[in-house]
Each structure stands twice: as C-alpha cells, then as structure tokens.
Amino acid sequence: MKKLFFILVLSFVSLASFSQKLINIDGSSTVYPITEAVAEEFQKIEKNVKVTVGISGTGGGFKKFCIGETDISDASRPIKQSEIEVCQKNGIEYIELPVAFDGLAVVVNKKNNWVKYLTVEDLKKIWCPESEGKVKNWKDVNEKYPSKPLSLYGPGADSGTFDYFTEAICGKGGASRTDYTPSEDDNVLVIGVANTEGGLGYFGVAYYEENKDKIKVVPIHNGKEPVLPTLENVKNGTYKPLSRPLFIYVNKNSAKKEEVKKFVEYYLSNASIFSKEVGYIPLPDEVYKLAKERFKKQITGTLFGGKAEIGMTLQELLKIEK
Template identity: 60%
Template sequence: MSSKLKGAKAGYVLALFTLSLAAVLVVTACGASNRNQGGQANLSGSIEIDGSSTVYPITEAVAEEFMNTYPDVNITVGVSGTGGGFKRFTAGETDISNASRPISDEEAAKAKESGVEYIELPVAYDGITVVVNKENDWVDHLTVEELKKIWSPGSKVTKWSDIRPGWPDEKINLYGPGTDSGTFEYFTEAVNGEAKKSRSDYTASEDDNVLVQGVSGDRYALGYFGFAYYLENSDKVKAVPIDGGSGPVEPTAESIKNGTYKPLARPIFIYVNKKSLERPEVKEFVKFYMENAAELVEEVGFVPMPESEYQENLNKIE
C-alpha cells in the first residue's frame, strides 16, 4: 500500500470517530511531501461538498489525497445525508453532492428551477448490510419478505418471535438511517416497495456510527447501513445473509459486484454542478477523483466500478 493511501485510510478512520461531533468536517491536508507534484501546487480555491454519509469516506479520502498535491485548495465535506445534500445542491449552494441513490424527479425539477445543471457520476458499488449483535445466535438469514414484515409501515413485529416461531420472545430493537438518508430511501423501496415508506418506531440517525454503537451494545438489536461501515466494524456486529429469492447470500465485495446480493446491492454517486466545473480547482478535483477512485474506493471498503465506467465519467467531465 502506498504511503498516500495509508494517509487516506488514516484520515478516514479518524473521521469516523469525529462524525458524531460535527455535521460538517473540513478535510485538511496531512502533509506536504507531494505539494510540488506535477508543478500544479499553485492551484487554489475552495470546493463545497455535502450529502451522503455512505459516500463520505470515499470523497474524504480523495479530498485528502488531492490536498496533499494542492495544499492551497480547501475542501469542505458535509454529511447531511443524500436528501439534505440534494437540498443544498439543487439550490446552488454546493459544488458537488454525495449521493447513495439517484436524484429524484422532484429534486431534478428544483435544480432546473434554480438554474443548476449537473453531471451524474457513479463512483462505486455498495451493498446495504443488515446487521445483528455478535451475541445473536439464532438468526442464520432473513428473507426479503421477513425484512418487509419487520420494516413496513404499521408493522406488528415487536419481538423476535413475531418473525419466526422459536426465536426469542424478546423485544426487537431496531436501528436505521434517518429519513434524509439515501440508504433509507433505497432500502425502503427495495424492501417495502416504496421509497420512504417505513415504520417510524426505530432509532434513526444520519451517522452510521451511532447505528453501529446501538447494535453492538444490544443483543436483541437489528439494523442496517452501508457495506463499508460494516467492514469497518465487523468485529462489533454480524452481517445477516439475505435471501432475495435464490437462497441466502452474504454481503461481500464479490456478491455486491456480480449482483447476487439482491435486492440490496446498488451503485453510489457524486453529482457535480456544471457551472462549478468551470473553476479549475473543481474540474481538477473531479478528474483526480475519477483517476484515483478505483484504488481509493477499495481502500475504504467499497467495491470499485469497472475501469470503463471511470473513463466514461472522465469523458463526461470533458
């Protein structure tokens, strides 16, 4: 692993512990060893990014590496959730929006009203991971129908025994993303058949670390969040194989990439304001993102897109 990638990973791990303390983090350069790389160190300016907490680790890692090369560029990365990020992006407040789902028709209409034109760039694959406590020794897998039984609006499931006879007659404590989260929207559409339709009596947070802490501290808990956060915390929580109709499948890089982890595998994106691309620092950052994404995406626990996808993204930028 290169020293640059180690630096990116270190920055990512540090950020995970500080996300709950600040809604917006300013990524700072961690060294000047590469400041004169390519003779471009005089590039300056600022870039405003907000949105998905799922996509955040990738963008944070890229931003850190970029600022090692261009220390006079200041990049601010927010974590207000996909929906929250799109609210700012479609109003023209940010240059780039991290998104764990595609932009909605309503959001696209708001962007048009504001005169915001944008480019959609897929950056990685993710798999929404259903997790339970490490001490949970009764759940071997869950079907999509069982997930729907648990999470649908008006669900009558209050105990584990309500899901399957023989499971503990203990209250099931649920943890999941907040309603501004793209993960919430994708999960509810994939499982319940309609985005944002979900029971509301669960512990919700835009900060996935809060969800990890909740499930890891409660034997009878169940939650869901992005695959990278599961990998980062696989010593604290246990992933549940999901049966989407062809038998139980564990979330792995391979099952996410080949689509067998269904219906919870998905692409994740960044959206770039076309007007912002006219600024040299933004265009150079987005190009740098696509040129280094495959390596950095894997480094922070996601599944890279095929190289042809990143090349296509570069073509869109140009």
C-alpha cells in the first residue's frame, strides 16, 4: 500500500512538472532587474508558469533570440542590422516594445577626490581605441590629476550598454580600447571600482543607485555645466549623451502562446511601477498605451532602422512610437 501511495505521489509530481509552462528570457543585464521583478510577481499569479531570466548581454541575448532559443530578449539598445538579418534568415519575426528609460552612470572609487566632473572629451581620451596603452594614469587624462594608475571596468562586447556607450562617446558602436576589465555582470564592475582606488567604470544608473554606498558617480559636462545622472535629469533630457530607452523583443510565434501573451500584457501594464522600483525612468503613459497596441496588433519589426539613437529624450521616443 505504501509503495502504491509513493508511486501515485511521484506520478502527481511528474504530471505537475510536465504541465508547467516555460517562458525563456535572456539578454541585457540593464533590463534584467525590471524583467526579473515582473517575472517574480507574474509567477505568483500564474503558478503553473515558470519564467527564466538570463543575463547574456544584449548582443548575447539576440544571438539566442534570433535562432529561436528564447521567447523574449531584453535589450538596452535597439536591434542591430546584423541581428535583424540573422532573425530574418531564421524566420524569426519579433515585436519591439519599449519598457523604460535609463541613463548610463560613470563611476569612480569612493577615495577618488580629484575628479569633480568629466567632459565627453575626457571620456573619449579614457575609452576610445587610440588611448590603448597610452592613457594608463589619471595624469594622462588631466595633468592636474595625481599620478595614480587608471584601472578601467566596463561591459563586455556582447553588452548593449557597451554598444551604446562606445557609439555615444567614440562615435562608433564597439569602438573601445580593450585593455580594461570587462564583464556582462554589472555587480562585477561595481566590485572592481569599489576595490580599486584608481578605478573607473560605467553601467546603468540603477546599479549605481543600488550601490551608491560603495562607489561615487561622476557628473558629465557636455554643455553649460556638469550634470549628474539623476532620474530627473535623465527624464528632462539634460543628461546627454548618455540617456537611452530600454526594450523587450518578443518572438511573434511565442506571443501566440497564452502564457507569453499574458506575461507581456502584465509586463506592459506594470512596467511603470517596476521600472521605478528598480531605479529606472517610467515611460509616459502614452508610450505604454502605444506599446500595448503594438503588441495587441502583433506589429513586427523595429522603429529604429537597425541603429542606436544617441542621447534620445522621452519626447523624441514618443514621436518615434507615434
């Protein structure tokens, strides 16, 4: 009798596991906190759905997405032309949906008392390819700075943050010196800068907000005065050129599944709340309304022509979405 009971229990567990539906998501480490927060709450409502959220970077996420390995791809930049072509080759149609707005924070070690702000030209001098092997000391950046080793930490080449930053600062996506410590995990970058007196790095502002007790943010001077990447400055468009929209891309075939449809609808209905909770800028209600309509009508393709829009404001995003 005990044996029969045990078999019945095992059969029930196996059946429950088998009936559980899976939504597979991967991509941007920047978008990850929003998607993970949405996934956690969604799974409380839809208990028979399991949502997995990975971090391969925007580029790494699109590699999986465009061969049909994932249902949804998190992205901190619009899909590139090369990625569009891979998706087309594999018959993957996608729905592009903006979910939040973000700024990139440039950060230094807490003990750094010499940098009051950095200009875009300073960032070029620090990060662009021609600086490799030449700009190795803070004094190389500005002769007024002390002679201390400059240790750089930044996203890897598969990161949308890397693509966006290099295009905004160096004029071409992917144009960067290579003698720095790369990671797709922003927490690794935070730890690197926090543990190195001469450290400097960059990543999404939400990760700075989460770790501001460990590192220091640097104002960026690109006009009248130095500007901090506060939520208000990102929102009003004064923090340029390091502000950008964030996206999710949904496989059109996956969107036909009831669980994916429900998840995306839940995401768009609550993106404003969750993006604010994790330190990003919610989009205007009108943009979310347009995104919902876009998903409902299953409108595929990108509005951005396969390239990033540098320093875009919320108002400019709204014009594109219209």
